Amino acid sequence: MIEIRWHGRGGQGAVTSVELLALAAIEEGKYAQGFPSFGPERRGAPVAAFNRVDSERIRIRSGIYHPDVVVVLDESLIGLVNVTEGLKPNGKLIVNTSKTAADVKKILNYSGAIATVDATGIAWKELGVPITNTTMLGALVKVTGVVGLDALNGPVEHRFGRIASKNMAALKRAFEEVKIN
Amino acid sequence: MGKRKGMEIALAAAEAAALCRPDVIAAYPITPNTHIPEHLSDIVAEGRLDAEFICVESEHSALSACMGASGAGARVFTATSSQGLLYMAEIMAIASSMRLPVVMALGNRALSGPLNIWNDHSDIMSQRDTGWISLFASHGQEVIDMMIQAFRIAEDRDVMLPVNVNLDGFQLTHVVEVMNFPLQEEVDAFLPVYKPYASLHPDHPCSMGTLGLPEIFSEATRAREAAIVNSRKTILKVWDEWEKRFGRRYEPIESYKMEGAEFAVLTMGSMGETAEVAIDALREKGVPVGLLKLKLWRPFPYEDLKKAVKGVKSLIVMDRAVSFGGPGGPVASEIRSALYDEPSRPDLTNYIFGLGGRDVTVEDFIAMIDKVRLADKKRPKEHYEFYGVRGE
Amino acid sequence: MANKKWPENWQDVTPGCIVSEPGSASQYHTGDWRAQKPIWDNTKCIKCGVCYIFCPEGCIIEKEDGFFEADLDYCKGCGICAHECWPLAIKMVEEG
Numbered sequence: 001m002i003e004i005r006w007h008g009r010g011g012q013g014a015v016t017s018v019e020l021l022a023l024a025a026i027e028e029g030k031y032a033q034g035f036p037s038f039g040p041e042r043r044g045a046p047v048a049a050f051n052r053v054d055s056e057r058i059r060i061r062s063g064i065y066h067p068d069v070v071v072v073l074d075e076s077l078i079g080l081v082n083v084t085e086g087l088k089p090n091g092k093l094i095v096n097t098s099k100t101a102a103d104v105k106k107i108l109n110y111s112g113a114i115a116t117v118d119a120t121g122i123a124w125k126e127l128g129v130p131i132t133n134t135t136m137l138g139a140l141v142k143v144t145g146v147v148g149l150d151a152l153n154g155p156v157e158h159r160f161g162r163i164a165s166k167n168m169a170a171l172k173r174a175f176e177e178v179k180i181n
Numbered sequence: 182m183g184k185r186k187g188m189e190i191a192l193a194a195a196e197a198a199a200l201c202r203p204d205v206i207a208a209y210p211i212t213p214n215t216h217i218p219e220h221l222s223d224i225v226a227e228g229r230l231d232a233e234f235i236c237v238e239s240e241h242s243a244l245s246a247c248m249g250a251s252g253a254g255a256r257v258f259t260a261t262s263s264q265g266l267l268y269m270a271e272i273m274a275i276a277s278s279m280r281l282p283v284v285m286a287l288g289n290r291a292l293s294g295p296l297n298i299w300n301d302h303s304d305i306m307s308q309r310d311t312g313w314i315s316l317f318a319s320h321g322q323e324v325i326d327m328m329i330q331a332f333r334i335a336e337d338r339d340v341m342l343p344v345n346v347n348l349d350g351f352q353l354t355h356v357v358e359v360m361n362f363p364l365q366e367e368v369d370a371f372l373p374v375y376k377p378y379a380s381l382h383p384d385h386p387c388s389m390g391t392l393g394l395p396e397i398f399s400e401a402t403r404a405r406e407a408a409i410v411n412s413r414k415t416i417l418k419v420w421d422e423w424e425k426r427f428g429r430r431y432e433p434i435e436s437y438k439m440e441g442a443e444f445a446v447l448t449m450g451s452m453g454e455t456a457e458v459a460i461d462a463l464r465e466k467g468v469p470v471g472l473l474k475l476k477l478w479r480p481f482p483y484e485d486l487k488k489a490v491k492g493v494k495s496l497i498v499m500d501r502a503v504s505f506g507g508p509g510g511p512v513a514s515e516i517r518s519a520l521y522d523e524p525s526r527p528d529l530t531n532y533i534f535g536l537g538g539r540d541v542t543v544e545d546f547i548a549m550i551d552k553v554r555l556a557d558k559k560r561p562k563e564h565y566e567f568y569g570v571r572g573e
Numbered sequence: 574m575a576n577k578k579w580p581e582n583w584q585d586v587t588p589g590c591i592v593s594e595p596g597s598a599s600q601y602h603t604g605d606w607r608a609q610k611p612i613w614d615n616t617k618c619i620k621c622g623v624c625y626i627f628c629p630e631g632c633i634i635e636k637e638d639g640f641f642e643a644d645l646d647y648c649k650g651c652g653i654c655a656h657e658c659w660p661l662a663i664k665m666v667e668e669g
Binding site: 278279280281341378379386387388389391393396397399400401403404407408 | 579580582583584585586588589590591592593595597
């Protein structure tokens with residue numbers, strides 16, 4: 001079973017990310033959970049969202065304290081929120097940033113595996129808005145292979161309708177451009 | 182057969198209710214249950230369900246409207262949580278006394294004080310004596326299945342009682358997971374058109390909700406108690422039919438790894454799923470522990486409980502609610518009372534935990550079980566114990 | 574309450590205490606409670622119908638000739654009709 005924690009700000013679509021990922025995994029015949037950090041709506045405030053993906057039925061319903069993967073949607077959270085808290089020793093950190101991996105690692109005092117992608121830049125270009133939730137899905141899929149890239153087509157199409165193709169474009173660019181260190 | 186689909190469980194609950202073709206839905210939103218009535222209003226607006234969706238201004242009106250509609254012969258549905266349930270409280274007992282088959286989805290949320298929107302069972306426990314049939318779902322599939330079963334059970338001529346389906350707020354309502362959705366044809370075959378015992382129709386008028394003088398109240402109440410106790414027969418029959426049609430089995434108390442169990446943990450709701458993982462881990466280490474997942478809360482499953490704990494030396498009952506100043510958590514008090522007259526019964530430890538959304542982890546279960554099984558004296562001194570409370 | 578027959582056993586109570594006989598309240602002749610009854614003076618009555626509207630029991634009936642009288646099976650003698658009749662056509666008279 002793989003456990004993923006997403007960090008974002010309320011309104012940036014972290015909940016949508018986990019939902020799309022869960023639905024993609026389910027379409028592939030896997031079992032998945034996607035859920036937000038439970039609480040009232042808090043636009044702009046740091047929030048977390050979670051995924052579990054497994055080939056067997058998932059029974060654990062508690063929060064995720066030791067994720068295998070952490071995804072950071074918003075660069076401004078680095079240094080503000082302890083995004084690597086509980087991340088497993090062999091876990092992976094995927095960050096939306098224009099900085100270098102080395103710089104991010106220094107700020108976080110983190111020495112594990114890290115992948116970086118300028119998702120904000122990609123989102124601006126492909127979507128016209130700095131909302132990186134779908135973009136970062138592409139990076140996540142490249143780094144972890146948790147679902148096949150194609151599995152996201154259906155859920156993204158269903159969720160975004162006429163702007164689905166733009167989201168897929170951003171997603172695919174991140175898939176290509178993410179730098180795995 | 183059904184359709185395998187990923188969906189947020191609250192939305193799935195709404196879809197399941199819609200499959201049952203309710204005629205009237207009157208509901209008021211309250212976190213964490215909001216998505217249920219909200220999604221139903223979408224379904225009605227999209228034309229997928231031919232129903233009257235009444236946007237009432239309060240939960241009191243929601244249940245009142247449902248009752249009136251049910252009295253007129255409509256199939257009705259509502260949903261709420263916590264404070265919303267308390268706002269409906271006046272009518273909870275009335276709906277059951279009038280033998281109206283109202284179905285309600287309850288996204289379990291803590292009763293305020295302090296204000297808390299997160300999960301625990303205090304809301305339903307405050308209403309346990311109102312004469313509603315109560316089912317507890319532990320995961321998305323059970324939510325869908327029980328929602329559909331609820332209508333069938335409620336409307337049965339041998340029952341004619343309101344039913345609430347309990348699903349943990351946030352822990353279940355806000356989780357996206359995979360479920361198998363019965364097809365409309367399958368639900369139609371399982372759930373016939375509602376034929377009310379009596380309805381407020383001008384062609385055959387009757388009076389409902391009349392005054393009951395002391396000369397009649399005791400007999401009327403006794404009859405109500407008989408109705409809910411007897412409903413057990415229908416519930417088991419409906420569950421048998423469900424298994425035949427859909428291949429999924431339901432029992433008042435589901436046993437997990439109870440073979441040769443000296444210790445048993447009893448849970449209600451989604452914490453049972455997490456508990457299973459803890460039981461697996463302990464069984465790996467050779468600990469003779471099993472799990473009982475209680476799904477039917479009212480009518481209380483006396484027979485199933487007695488059978489389930491045969492041979493068990495120590496029963497650990499998990500409560501996600503407090504009965505202030507009372508003899509323990511609500512579930513433990515009732516279990517203790519149910520087993521009181523048994524010639525041999527297990528020691529009973531009651532843990533109260535997971536209040537107001539406090540997370541319930543695999544490690545917590547293991548710790549609680551270890552505390553009991555490694556204790557010096559097996560019979561606990563306290564009637565109940567708070568777990569995971571700082572300073573305790 | 575003399576005519577009221579309660580179910581012998583709890584098993585005989587109707588589900589939900591439903592009363593299937595419509596309008597069964599009319600079997601209860603509350604006129605037994607009366608100490609005074611209303612008498613109309615039709616020389617003063619202007620057939621305005623105010624007594625009919627105000628009667629809380631709903632037992633005042635309009636006769637064919639347009640004048641009014643109380644159905645003594647149900648009239649409890651509350652005197653509201655006499656109180657409201659502004660032409661003073663109704664007088665409350667002791668029973669018996």
